[in-house]
Amino acid sequence: MNQRVYLDYSATTPMKQEVLNEMLPYFTEKFGNPSSIHAYGREAKQAVDVARDRLAKAMGAKQDEVFFTGGGSEADNWAIKGIAYANKQKGNHIITTKIEHHAVLHTCEYLEKNGFEVSYLDVDQYGMIDINQLKNAITDRTILITLMFANNEIGTIQPIKEIGALAKEKGIYFHTDAVQAFGNVKIDVNDLNIDLMSISAHKIYGPKGVGALYIRKGVKINSLIHGGAQERRRRAGTENIPGIVGFGKAAELAMETLETHISHTTSLRDKLVKGIMEKVDYVRLNGHPIHRLPGNVNFAFEFIEGESLLLSLDMLGISGSSGSACTSGSLDPSHVLMAIGLSHEIAHGSLRLTIGDFTKEEDIDYVIAELPKVVDRLRQMSPLYEKVKGGLK
Amino acid sequence: MNQRVYLDYSATTPMKQEVLNEMLPYFTEKFGNPSSIHAYGREAKQAVDVARDRLAKAMGAKQDEVFFTGGGSEADNWAIKGIAYANKQKGNHIITTKIEHHAVLHTCEYLEKNGFEVSYLDVDQYGMIDINQLKNAITDRTILITLMFANNEIGTIQPIKEIGALAKEKGIYFHTDAVQAFGNVKIDVNDLNIDLMSISAHKIYGPKGVGALYIRKGVKINSLIHGGAQERRRRAGTENIPGIVGFGKAAELAMETLETHISHTTSLRDKLVKGIMEKVDYVRLNGHPIHRLPGNVNFAFEFIEGESLLLSLDMLGISGSSGSACTSGSLDPSHVLMAIGLSHEIAHGSLRLTIGDFTKEEDIDYVIAELPKVVDRLRQMSPLYEKVKGGLK
Amino acid sequence: MYSEKVMDHFMNPRNVGEIENADGVGQVGNVKCGDIMKMYLKIENDIIVDVKFKTFGCGSAIATSSIATEMIKGKTVQDALKLTNKAVVEALDGLPAQKVHCSVLAEQAVKAALFDYSKKQNIVLEGLEDFNPDEDHHDHEEDHE
Ligand SMILES: Cc1ncc(COP(=O)(O)O)c(C=O)c1O
Ligand SMILES: Cc1ncc(COP(=O)(O)O)c(C=O)c1O
Ligand code: FES
Ligand code: FES
Numbered sequence: 026m027n028q029r030v031y032l033d034y035s036a037t038t039p040m041k042q043e044v045l046n047e048m049l050p051y052f053t054e055k056f057g058n059p060s061s062i063h064a065y066g067r068e069a070k071q072a073v074d075v076a077r078d079r080l081a082k083a084m085g086a087k088q089d090e091v092f093f094t095g096g097g098s099e100a101d102n103w104a105i106k107g108i109a110y111a112n113k114q115k116g117n118h119i120i121t122t123k124i125e126h127h128a129v130l131h132t133c134e135y136l137e138k139n140g141f142e143v144s145y146l147d148v149d150q151y152g153m154i155d156i157n158q159l160k161n162a163i164t165d166r167t168i169l170i171t172l173m174f175a176n177n178e179i180g181t182i183q184p185i186k187e188i189g190a191l192a193k194e195k196g197i198y199f200h201t202d203a204v205q206a207f208g209n210v211k212i213d214v215n216d217l218n219i220d221l222m223s224i225s226a227h228k229i230y231g232p233k234g235v236g237a238l239y240i241r242k243g244v245k246i247n248s249l250i251h252g253g254a255q256e257r258r259r260r261a262g263t264e265n266i267p268g269i270v271g272f273g274k275a276a277e278l279a280m281e282t283l284e285t286h287i288s289h290t291t292s293l294r295d296k297l298v299k300g301i302m303e304k305v306d307y308v309r310l311n312g313h314p315i316h317r318l319p320g321n322v323n324f325a326f327e328f329i330e331g332e333s334l335l336l337s338l339d340m341l342g343i344s345g346s347s348g349s350a351c352t353s354g355s356l357d358p359s360h361v362l363m364a365i366g367l368s369h370e371i372a373h374g375s376l377r378l379t380i381g382d383f384t385k386e387e388d389i390d391y392v393i394a395e396l397p398k399v400v401d402r403l404r405q406m407s408p409l410y411e412k413v414k415g416g417l418k
Numbered sequence: 419m420n421q422r423v424y425l426d427y428s429a430t431t432p433m434k435q436e437v438l439n440e441m442l443p444y445f446t447e448k449f450g451n452p453s454s455i456h457a458y459g460r461e462a463k464q465a466v467d468v469a470r471d472r473l474a475k476a477m478g479a480k481q482d483e484v485f486f487t488g489g490g491s492e493a494d495n496w497a498i499k500g501i502a503y504a505n506k507q508k509g510n511h512i513i514t515t516k517i518e519h520h521a522v523l524h525t526c527e528y529l530e531k532n533g534f535e536v537s538y539l540d541v542d543q544y545g546m547i548d549i550n551q552l553k554n555a556i557t558d559r560t561i562l563i564t565l566m567f568a569n570n571e572i573g574t575i576q577p578i579k580e581i582g583a584l585a586k587e588k589g590i591y592f593h594t595d596a597v598q599a600f601g602n603v604k605i606d607v608n609d610l611n612i613d614l615m616s617i618s619a620h621k622i623y624g625p626k627g628v629g630a631l632y633i634r635k636g637v638k639i640n641s642l643i644h645g646g647a648q649e650r651r652r653r654a655g656t657e658n659i660p661g662i663v664g665f666g667k668a669a670e671l672a673m674e675t676l677e678t679h680i681s682h683t684t685s686l687r688d689k690l691v692k693g694i695m696e697k698v699d700y701v702r703l704n705g706h707p708i709h710r711l712p713g714n715v716n717f718a719f720e721f722i723e724g725e726s727l728l729l730s731l732d733m734l735g736i737s738g739s740s741g742s743a744c745t746s747g748s749l750d751p752s753h754v755l756m757a758i759g760l761s762h763e764i765a766h767g768s769l770r771l772t773i774g775d776f777t778k779e780e781d782i783d784y785v786i787a788e789l790p791k792v793v794d795r796l797r798q799m800s801p802l803y804e805k806v807k808g809g810l811k
Numbered sequence: 812m813y814s815e816k817v818m819d820h821f822m823n824p825r826n827v828g829e830i831e832n833a834d835g836v837g838q839v840g841n842v843k844c845g846d847i848m849k850m851y852l853k854i855e856n857d858i859i860v861d862v863k864f865k866t867f868g869c870g871s872a873i874a875t876s877s878i879a880t881e882m883i884k885g886k887t888v889q890d891a892l893k894l895t896n897k898a899v900v901e902a903l904d905g906l907p908a909q910k911v912h913c914s915v916l917a918e919q920a921v922k923a924a925l926f927d928y929s930k931k932q933n934i935v936l937e938g939l940e941d942f943n944p945d946e947d948h949h950d951h952e953e954d955h956e
Contacts (some may be wrong), residue, residue, distance in 0.1 A: 029457075033450075033451070033454055033456065033459075036450075036453065036459075037450065037656060038449070039445075039446050039447070039449040040445040041446075045445050052433040052438050053433050053434075053438060056430060057429075057430065057737075058426070058430040061426055061429050062725070062728055062729070063728065063732040063736075063739075064422075064732055064737065065424060065737050066426075095487070095488025095655065096488065096655040097655070097656075098643055098644075098645040098654040098656075099492075099643050099655060101645065102642075102643045102644055102645070102654075126646075127644075127645045127646050127647075127654065128645030129645075131645050131654070132645070134644075135641075225656070232445065233656055233657065233659055233660065234488060234627055234655075234656075234657075235627065235658075248528075249495075249643075250491055250492050250521075250642075251491075251520075251521065251524035251528050252491040252495070252519065252521030252522075252524050252525070253520050254520075261491040261495075261524070262488065262489040262491035262492060263430060263489060263490070263491075263620060263626055264626065264627070265488075265489070265625075265626045265627025265628075265661075266626055267625065267626065268627050268658075328867065329867065330845055330867055332455070333821070333870050333873055335455055336455070336818075336821060336870040338456075339455070339456040340818075340822060342457075343456075344450075344454065344456035344458050345456070349845060350844070351868065351869035351872075352455060358845065369842060369845070370842040373842075373845040405827070406824065406865055406866055407865060407866070408848075408866065408867055409842070409867050411829070455812060460812060
């Protein structure tokens with residue numbers, strides 16, 4: 026294996042050393058339970074307070090509007106079920122999109138089986154919702170709009186400010202899954218009129234198994250995990266102190282380095298897109314050309330299949346991801362690629378490469394050199410390619 | 419501060435160095451997401467498999483019956499709500515006890531508000547349930563018995579095998595919250611006829627924010643956290659790899675050292691109880707004299723109040739816990755101390771000292787030397803003590 | 812995830828390509844499900860003297876095509892007809908449960924090519940009487956828990 030080039034930052038990120046350093050004392054020395062009133066407990070409680078403060082700052086929220094969870098999926102489940110059940114006397118209608126993460130989609134489907142109605146908004150070929158369709162979907166029984174900030178597969182960023190303003194005007198709660206956006210885009214919950222927001226530490230160089238839900242003061246929501254009085258009685262369970270400490274540090278770092286992070290990942294992304302588009306035929310870039318996450322590249326290569334592409338790249342030390350059905354063992358390719366109107370055939374040949382802070386220019390050069398060869402080799406094997414290649418070169 | 423003596427192992431434990439060592443590579447190097455098919459992903463997936471295997475071994479389960487969660491509270495919530503909603507056509511009745519952890523109690527109360535009926539079994543003065551009361555509570559609408567293995571405050575261990583056999587005979591699911599028992603008692607889920615069992619890593623020298631739910635094959639249960647296909651589609655969310663690795667190691671260590679752990683903590687416990695009972699009047703030991711957790715000591719000191727006791731001990735470097743209402747800011751003292759029939763007055767004066775692997779004999783000597791003085795000082799201040807002290811010394 | 816054998820056949824697939832004027836050509840699968848296998852046979856005196864394939868599909872689809880060509884090359888038509896997906900999976904040292912259906916595709920591709928051969932030759936091959944080359948053999952439902 027020549028090189029190891031990790032280009033799957035949207036799946037998860039390596040933790041930064043600074044984050045680990047802050048976490049380390051909390052495993053074996055400062056190991057107290059914040060519910061305890063003795064010295065060990067107070068030390069732990071203080072660590073949680075510091076982290077909560079850092080997160081609040083990173084999103085323009087107040088400290089007591091930030092609630093730690095066991096990850097982004099738990100935050101999504103909590104927000105949606107919590108709002109649904111706490112406000113069901115007001116209405117039973119929820120609006121979301123067809124391209125949400127499964128943590129949102131499957132939660133909505135669960136609610137549909139339990140007396141709620143859900144509208145799934147379409148997106149255009151770039152993955153953008155239509156604000157008019159959203160407006161028209163609102164009824165007097167709508168209690169929640171849950172709409173992702175940025176898509177995890179194709180990177181498309183939605184017009185969150187407009188959506189927030191609309192929700193506010195109509196008096197409907199607005200939740201956004203910002204798991205992919207947080208740390209990649211500047212977010213101010215007040216400016217954007219966000220009522221609830223899910224985020225996850227392991228996407229921003231923090232630890233896995235920690236997330237948070239922002240809940241605007243005054244929002245009526247049920248708990249998902251009942252029990253002890255942690256998180257101001259809203260989310261039970263002994264706090265994951267090292268995880269929370271790490272999340273706080275990661276959020277702080279993300280804010281401090283946001284500009285360089287964006288310019289670094291954007292320039293490598295653009296280089297990668299340009300390099301591949303110049304060298305490979307029959308390829309398209311999925312997602313929005315401009316309103317997209319700085320580190321997200323999503324190609325659809327015709328005539329080949331995503332898993333074989335991933336495996337071949339993996340043999341060269343390049344780690345990517347795909348929306349192909351064959352990768353997941355499910356029947357259909359990614360619901361996101363279907364929603365933007367790709368044919369099954371083309372969706373199968375999709376490849377997501379996501380760039381992060383540790384990605385180097387030479388990594389991108391390596392991919393630009395190797396990926397076209399891999400595509401070519403697989404196309405030579407493909408019965409679909411036969412038909413066109415005569416007229417190609 | 420003379421010494422730092424941590425005697426709050428039931429609240430949480432320090433992580434063992436061996437556990438941290440196994441976790442460390444998974445933060446910054448082997449940081450992959452197990453859902454990814456590339457090398458980083460496979461490495462992470464394998465780590466989860468190893469951990470799952472270690473946990474399965476530690477409880478006599480099969481690998482595919484162990485599901486990781488974000489902690490013990492999540493496991494309790496999942497087990498109880500998951501069984502309730504998946505089996506509601508069969509019945510809506512649940513049996514539990516008055517001394518469960520809040521993660522069980524508040525979940526049951528939540529279900530009571532949503533169409534379920536819950537019977538709360540009494541316990542005797544030692545915290546033991548009455549198996550006949552349990553038998554009589556069973557109706558043809560009973561779908562779940564959720565009954566804790568060992569109590570977190572007073573350490574009483576229930577007759578789990580008898581309960582399991584009864585549940586099996588009646589065809590009712592049996593869940594046990596074994597968060598305090600696991601690692602302190604030998605547990606075999608088949609021998610004990612347990613269908614579901616909650617455990618938590620941070621109580622056995624593992625990391626905070628990781629737990630597991632054992633679910634016997636064939637048990638009908640809904641998910642609590644919907645989303646991705648993790649944990650065989652039953653618990654969504656990117657796996658907390660370092661946490662899971664740490665939990666696996668902690669469980670393995672716990673099993674390897676179970677005998678010495680039990681003999682070490684039992685002998686220190688007995689020494690502490692004896693030392694204090696000999697030196698202090700008007701004190702009783704809460705919980706069962708024999709069927710109790712090896713490291714659990716719970717005293718009720720008459721005439722004084724728990725928080726002032728804790729604070730005084732904390733000044734001496736001794737970390738304990740109390741069932742006093744004043745500690746928690748709630749109006750009533752611990753529901754467990756109430757359930758065993760203590761008067762408010764005496765319950766207020768309770769002190770829990772829990773012993774673990776790092777507790778040394780000199781720590782216990784120190785407590786035996788200092789605690790009586792603290793009790794005496796506080797009693798001198800107490801108006802309740804005035805009345806009796808004339809006749810005492 | 813995949814055995815070394817699978818990875819070897821995936822990275823260095825044997826017998827990739829086409830045969831001009833093949834005696835039998837079979838294609839199975841469909842684009843919708845993400846896999847198509849096309850098999851070319853050269854048959855002399857009832858012996859498969861050459862075989863080539865082209866596959867659009869996952870790693871397992873490519874590996875099963877490759878090993879299937881190896882397993883039938885030099886065999887009689889009758890022996891080739893006996894090739895089962897189980898034998899293909901075994902030859903590859905196993906496949907993940909959700910990938911077993913790819914091996915079914917390999918078996919079907921061989922049969923489809925032999926069916927085409929029998930039609931061209933105007934003969935009826937034992938075991939292929941009821942063969943329908945257009946049937947959808949792709950089944951992802953094998954095992955998803
Ligand atoms: C008996 C019992 N059940 C459940 C829990 C909750 O576990 P966790 O803190 O991991 O959520 C605890 C400890 O807090 C406990 O002692
Ligand atoms: C958009 C989006 N939402 C939610 C999640 C779930 O977050 P977690 O893995 O922390 O549960 C992810 C990532 O997996 C994501 O990309
Ligand atoms: S071709 Fe789809 S899983 Fe193999
Ligand atoms: S005496 Fe102050 S809280 Fe109870």
